[in-house]
Amino acid sequence: MRTLIIISHPDVDESSSQQFLLQSISHLSSDQVTVHLLEKTYPDGVIDFEKEQALLRLHDRILFQFPFYWYSSPPMLKKWQDEVLTDHFAFGYRGNKLEGKELGLVLSIGLAEKDYQAGGQEGFSISELTRPYQAVAKKTGMTYLKPLAVFQFPYKNEAEKMRLLIDYQQYVTLSKPDSLKYREEWLVKALAETSEETLPGENVAFVIDQVIERVEDNRMELDELRMHIDNYHD
Amino acid sequence: MNEQEWIIQELERLFETSQDYKQKALLQEAIDILKEQDLRKEQLQGELDGTLWSPGNWGV
Numbered sequence: 001m002r003t004l005i006i007i008s009h010p011d012v013d014e015s016s017s018q019q020f021l022l023q024s025i026s027h028l029s030s031d032q033v034t035v036h037l038l039e040k041t042y043p044d045g046v047i048d049f050e051k052e053q054a055l056l057r058l059h060d061r062i063l064f065q066f067p068f069y070w071y072s073s074p075p076m077l078k079k080w081q082d083e084v085l086t087d088h089f090a091f092g093y094r095g096n097k098l099e100g101k102e103l104g105l106v107l108s109i110g111l112a113e114k115d116y117q118a119g120g121q122e123g124f125s126i127s128e129l130t131r132p133y134q135a136v137a138k139k140t141g142m143t144y145l146k147p148l149a150v151f152q153f154p155y156k157n158e159a160e161k162m163r164l165l166i167d168y169q170q171y172v173t174l175s176k177p178d179s180l181k182y183r184e185e186w187l188v189k190a191l192a193e194t195s196e197e198t199l200p201g202e203n204v205a206f207v208i209d210q211v212i213e214r215v216e217d218n219r220m221e222l223d224e225l226r227m228h229i230d231n232y233h234d
Numbered sequence: 235m236n237e238q239e240w241i242i243q244e245l246e247r248l249f250e251t252s253q254d255y256k257q258k259a260l261l262q263e264a265i266d267i268l269k270e271q272d273l274r275k276e277q278l279q280g281e282l283d284g285t286l287w288s289p290g291n292w293g294v
Contacts, residue, residue: 162263163257180271191260198252215267218271232286
Protein backbone atom coordinates (compact mmCIF):
# COMPACT_ATOMS: atom_id res chain seq x y z
CA MET A 1 0.00 0.00 0.00
CA ARG A 2 1.29 3.45 -0.94
CA THR A 3 0.21 6.51 1.01
CA LEU A 4 0.18 10.11 -0.19
CA ILE A 5 0.19 12.71 2.59
CA ILE A 6 -1.00 16.06 1.28
CA ILE A 7 -0.09 18.71 3.84
CA SER A 8 -1.55 22.18 3.77
CA HIS A 9 -0.13 24.58 6.35
CA PRO A 10 0.84 28.27 6.07
CA ASP A 11 4.17 27.68 7.85
CA VAL A 12 4.95 24.01 8.26
CA ASP A 13 8.56 24.61 9.38
CA GLU A 14 7.39 26.56 12.43
CA SER A 15 4.65 24.10 13.43
CA SER A 16 5.77 21.82 16.26
CA SER A 17 2.93 19.35 15.65
CA GLN A 18 3.61 19.09 11.90
CA GLN A 19 7.34 18.69 12.50
CA PHE A 20 6.67 15.99 15.11
CA LEU A 21 4.44 14.07 12.69
CA LEU A 22 6.91 14.38 9.82
CA GLN A 23 9.75 13.18 12.05
CA SER A 24 7.62 10.19 13.13
CA ILE A 25 7.62 8.78 9.60
CA SER A 26 11.02 10.02 8.40
CA HIS A 27 12.38 6.43 8.34
CA LEU A 28 9.71 5.17 5.92
CA SER A 29 10.78 4.58 2.33
CA SER A 30 9.43 6.43 -0.69
CA ASP A 31 7.81 3.15 -1.79
CA GLN A 32 5.57 3.38 1.25
CA VAL A 33 4.83 7.06 1.64
CA THR A 34 5.04 10.35 -0.27
CA VAL A 35 4.91 13.58 1.70
CA HIS A 36 3.57 16.45 -0.37
CA LEU A 37 3.71 19.98 1.06
CA LEU A 38 1.30 22.10 -0.97
CA GLU A 39 2.37 25.60 0.08
CA LYS A 40 6.04 24.71 -0.48
CA THR A 41 5.43 23.04 -3.83
CA TYR A 42 3.35 25.96 -5.09
CA PRO A 43 4.59 29.14 -3.35
CA ASP A 44 2.94 31.24 -6.08
CA GLY A 45 -0.33 29.34 -5.63
CA VAL A 46 -0.43 28.05 -9.22
CA ILE A 47 -1.24 24.33 -9.02
CA ASP A 48 -0.13 21.89 -11.72
CA PHE A 49 -3.32 19.84 -11.75
CA GLU A 50 -2.01 17.20 -14.16
CA LYS A 51 0.97 16.51 -11.93
CA GLU A 52 -1.33 16.32 -8.92
CA GLN A 53 -3.69 13.90 -10.64
CA ALA A 54 -0.74 11.71 -11.66
CA LEU A 55 0.41 11.68 -8.04
CA LEU A 56 -3.04 10.65 -6.83
CA ARG A 57 -3.16 7.76 -9.28
CA LEU A 58 0.13 6.39 -7.95
CA HIS A 59 -1.20 6.03 -4.39
CA ASP A 60 -3.78 3.89 -2.61
CA ARG A 61 -4.36 5.94 0.54
CA ILE A 62 -4.71 9.72 0.33
CA LEU A 63 -4.38 11.73 3.55
CA PHE A 64 -5.26 15.41 3.91
CA GLN A 65 -3.18 16.78 6.78
CA PHE A 66 -3.85 20.30 8.03
CA PRO A 67 -4.62 22.54 10.99
CA PHE A 68 -8.39 22.72 11.48
CA TYR A 69 -9.05 26.43 10.83
CA TRP A 70 -12.64 27.66 11.15
CA TYR A 71 -13.94 24.09 10.78
CA SER A 72 -12.10 23.65 7.50
CA SER A 73 -8.65 23.54 5.90
CA PRO A 74 -6.26 26.38 5.04
CA PRO A 75 -7.27 27.92 1.68
CA MET A 76 -4.57 26.14 -0.35
CA LEU A 77 -6.13 22.71 0.20
CA LYS A 78 -9.55 23.99 -0.85
CA LYS A 79 -8.01 25.47 -3.98
CA TRP A 80 -6.29 22.14 -4.62
CA GLN A 81 -9.62 20.31 -4.30
CA ASP A 82 -11.31 22.74 -6.68
CA GLU A 83 -8.61 22.43 -9.33
CA VAL A 84 -7.48 18.80 -9.02
CA LEU A 85 -10.65 16.83 -8.23
CA THR A 86 -12.20 17.63 -11.58
CA ASP A 87 -15.01 16.31 -13.72
CA HIS A 88 -13.96 13.24 -15.79
CA PHE A 89 -11.17 12.56 -13.30
CA ALA A 90 -12.70 12.35 -9.86
CA PHE A 91 -16.38 12.16 -10.83
CA GLY A 92 -18.70 12.32 -13.83
CA TYR A 93 -18.27 10.49 -17.13
CA ARG A 94 -15.17 8.23 -16.86
CA GLY A 95 -14.36 10.08 -13.66
CA ASN A 96 -13.49 6.99 -11.71
CA LYS A 97 -9.76 7.48 -11.18
CA LEU A 98 -10.02 7.61 -7.39
CA GLU A 99 -12.44 4.73 -7.01
CA GLY A 100 -11.35 2.11 -4.51
CA LYS A 101 -8.74 4.34 -2.86
CA GLU A 102 -8.94 5.53 0.75
CA LEU A 103 -9.28 9.10 2.04
CA GLY A 104 -8.22 10.04 5.56
CA LEU A 105 -7.77 13.26 7.53
CA VAL A 106 -4.99 14.15 9.94
CA LEU A 107 -6.23 17.21 11.81
CA SER A 108 -4.35 19.33 14.30
CA ILE A 109 -6.85 21.03 16.54
CA GLY A 110 -6.31 23.77 19.11
CA LEU A 111 -9.11 22.86 21.48
CA ALA A 112 -9.74 19.74 23.54
CA GLU A 113 -11.67 16.71 22.31
CA LYS A 114 -14.39 17.28 24.89
CA ASP A 115 -15.29 20.64 23.28
CA TYR A 116 -16.45 18.93 20.07
CA GLN A 117 -19.85 17.57 21.01
CA ALA A 118 -23.39 18.78 21.49
CA GLY A 119 -23.37 20.92 24.61
CA GLY A 120 -19.59 21.35 24.45
CA GLN A 121 -17.84 24.64 23.73
CA GLU A 122 -17.91 24.10 19.95
CA GLY A 123 -21.29 22.37 19.95
CA PHE A 124 -20.61 19.99 17.07
CA SER A 125 -18.59 16.81 16.71
CA ILE A 126 -15.59 16.38 14.42
CA SER A 127 -17.67 13.89 12.41
CA GLU A 128 -20.29 16.58 11.80
CA LEU A 129 -17.78 19.31 10.99
CA THR A 130 -15.87 17.16 8.48
CA ARG A 131 -18.95 16.24 6.44
CA PRO A 132 -17.62 17.90 3.23
CA TYR A 133 -14.63 15.51 3.19
CA GLN A 134 -16.90 12.53 3.78
CA ALA A 135 -18.99 13.72 0.83
CA VAL A 136 -15.87 14.02 -1.35
CA ALA A 137 -14.97 10.41 -0.50
CA LYS A 138 -18.50 9.26 -1.30
CA LYS A 139 -18.70 11.11 -4.61
CA THR A 140 -15.30 9.89 -5.79
CA GLY A 141 -15.83 6.27 -4.70
CA MET A 142 -13.18 6.37 -2.01
CA THR A 143 -13.40 4.70 1.38
CA TYR A 144 -13.42 7.31 4.13
CA LEU A 145 -11.15 6.47 7.06
CA LYS A 146 -11.81 7.48 10.63
CA PRO A 147 -9.75 10.70 11.00
CA LEU A 148 -6.67 11.00 13.16
CA ALA A 149 -7.42 14.11 15.20
CA VAL A 150 -4.54 15.61 17.19
CA PHE A 151 -6.05 17.74 19.94
CA GLN A 152 -3.90 20.32 21.72
CA PHE A 153 -0.51 18.96 20.73
CA PRO A 154 1.52 21.41 22.89
CA TYR A 155 -0.27 20.17 26.04
CA LYS A 156 0.59 16.52 25.50
CA ASN A 157 3.02 14.82 27.87
CA GLU A 158 5.81 12.54 26.65
CA ALA A 159 3.78 9.34 26.95
CA GLU A 160 0.92 10.90 24.96
CA LYS A 161 3.32 12.15 22.30
CA MET A 162 4.84 8.69 21.95
CA ARG A 163 1.37 7.18 21.51
CA LEU A 164 0.62 9.79 18.86
CA LEU A 165 3.87 8.88 17.09
CA ILE A 166 2.78 5.23 16.88
CA ASP A 167 -0.84 6.08 15.99
CA TYR A 168 0.40 8.24 13.14
CA GLN A 169 2.85 5.61 11.84
CA GLN A 170 -0.01 3.11 11.87
CA TYR A 171 -2.46 5.56 10.28
CA VAL A 172 -0.03 6.02 7.41
CA THR A 173 0.96 2.38 6.87
CA LEU A 174 -1.55 -0.03 8.40
CA SER A 175 -4.48 -1.43 6.43
CA LYS A 176 -6.79 -1.31 9.45
CA PRO A 177 -5.24 1.15 11.93
CA ASP A 178 -8.02 0.60 14.48
CA SER A 179 -7.83 -3.17 14.79
CA LEU A 180 -5.92 -4.76 17.68
CA LYS A 181 -5.07 -7.78 15.55
CA TYR A 182 -3.48 -5.61 12.84
CA ARG A 183 -1.68 -3.52 15.47
CA GLU A 184 -0.24 -6.74 16.90
CA GLU A 185 1.08 -7.83 13.49
CA TRP A 186 2.54 -4.36 12.96
CA LEU A 187 4.20 -4.49 16.40
CA VAL A 188 5.73 -7.93 15.85
CA LYS A 189 7.25 -6.79 12.56
CA ALA A 190 8.53 -3.52 14.04
CA LEU A 191 10.06 -5.28 17.06
CA ALA A 192 11.80 -7.81 14.83
CA GLU A 193 13.35 -4.92 12.89
CA THR A 194 14.26 -2.65 15.82
CA SER A 195 17.94 -1.84 16.20
CA GLU A 196 19.88 -3.26 19.13
CA GLU A 197 22.50 -0.56 18.71
CA THR A 198 20.34 1.92 20.59
CA LEU A 199 19.45 -0.65 23.26
CA PRO A 200 22.46 -1.18 25.52
CA GLY A 201 22.42 -3.95 28.11
CA GLU A 202 22.27 -7.73 28.28
CA ASN A 203 19.74 -10.20 26.93
CA VAL A 204 18.07 -7.61 24.71
CA ALA A 205 17.51 -9.99 21.79
CA PHE A 206 16.15 -12.64 24.16
CA VAL A 207 13.66 -10.21 25.74
CA ILE A 208 12.48 -8.96 22.34
CA ASP A 209 11.95 -12.58 21.22
CA GLN A 210 9.99 -13.30 24.39
CA VAL A 211 7.76 -10.25 23.80
CA ILE A 212 7.03 -11.32 20.22
CA GLU A 213 6.22 -14.85 21.37
CA ARG A 214 3.97 -13.55 24.14
CA VAL A 215 2.03 -11.26 21.78
CA GLU A 216 1.51 -14.18 19.36
CA ASP A 217 0.50 -16.61 22.13
CA ASN A 218 -1.99 -14.08 23.48
CA ARG A 219 -3.49 -13.74 19.99
CA MET A 220 -3.91 -17.53 19.73
CA GLU A 221 -5.66 -17.60 23.11
CA LEU A 222 -7.92 -14.71 22.10
CA ASP A 223 -8.88 -16.41 18.83
CA GLU A 224 -9.56 -19.70 20.65
CA LEU A 225 -11.78 -18.01 23.23
CA ARG A 226 -13.70 -16.25 20.46
CA MET A 227 -14.10 -19.58 18.63
CA HIS A 228 -15.49 -21.30 21.76
CA ILE A 229 -18.02 -18.49 22.26
CA ASP A 230 -19.06 -18.53 18.58
CA ASN A 231 -19.37 -22.33 18.59
CA TYR A 232 -21.62 -22.21 21.61
CA HIS A 233 -24.00 -19.81 19.90
CA ASP A 234 -24.16 -21.87 16.68
CA MET B 235 5.25 -12.73 39.27
CA ASN B 236 3.63 -14.31 36.22
CA GLU B 237 5.10 -14.34 32.71
CA GLN B 238 3.10 -11.34 31.53
CA GLU B 239 4.25 -9.21 34.49
CA TRP B 240 7.85 -10.29 33.93
CA ILE B 241 7.74 -9.35 30.24
CA ILE B 242 6.21 -5.95 30.97
CA GLN B 243 8.87 -5.31 33.61
CA GLU B 244 11.57 -6.22 31.10
CA LEU B 245 9.98 -3.92 28.49
CA GLU B 246 9.97 -1.08 31.02
CA ARG B 247 13.66 -1.74 31.64
CA LEU B 248 14.39 -1.59 27.91
CA PHE B 249 12.30 1.60 27.66
CA GLU B 250 14.54 3.26 30.25
CA THR B 251 17.78 2.20 28.54
CA SER B 252 16.80 2.86 24.93
CA GLN B 253 18.63 5.81 23.40
CA ASP B 254 16.19 6.30 20.54
CA TYR B 255 12.89 8.21 20.84
CA LYS B 256 11.00 6.19 18.20
CA GLN B 257 12.23 2.96 19.74
CA LYS B 258 10.98 4.07 23.15
CA ALA B 259 7.58 4.74 21.57
CA LEU B 260 7.61 1.26 20.05
CA LEU B 261 8.44 -0.36 23.40
CA GLN B 262 5.60 1.58 25.02
CA GLU B 263 3.26 0.33 22.27
CA ALA B 264 4.37 -3.23 23.09
CA ILE B 265 3.41 -2.68 26.75
CA ASP B 266 0.05 -1.14 25.72
CA ILE B 267 -0.76 -4.05 23.39
CA LEU B 268 0.16 -6.72 25.96
CA LYS B 269 -2.10 -5.01 28.53
CA GLU B 270 -4.93 -4.66 25.98
CA GLN B 271 -4.64 -8.35 25.08
CA ASP B 272 -4.78 -9.30 28.74
CA LEU B 273 -7.90 -7.21 29.26
CA ARG B 274 -9.62 -8.73 26.22
CA LYS B 275 -8.75 -12.25 27.34
CA GLU B 276 -10.37 -11.48 30.69
CA GLN B 277 -13.47 -10.06 28.95
CA LEU B 278 -13.83 -13.03 26.58
CA GLN B 279 -13.30 -15.49 29.43
CA GLY B 280 -16.06 -13.65 31.32
CA GLU B 281 -18.34 -13.82 28.28
CA LEU B 282 -17.66 -17.55 27.88
CA ASP B 283 -18.31 -18.24 31.57
CA GLY B 284 -21.51 -16.19 31.41
CA THR B 285 -22.67 -18.09 28.34
CA LEU B 286 -21.96 -21.51 29.88
CA TRP B 287 -23.71 -20.67 33.14
CA SER B 288 -26.76 -18.97 31.71
CA PRO B 289 -29.86 -20.78 33.06
CA GLY B 290 -31.53 -20.13 29.68
CA ASN B 291 -29.07 -22.56 28.14
CA TRP B 292 -29.45 -25.38 30.66
CA GLY B 293 -32.13 -27.00 28.54
CA VAL B 294 -34.28 -28.30 31.41
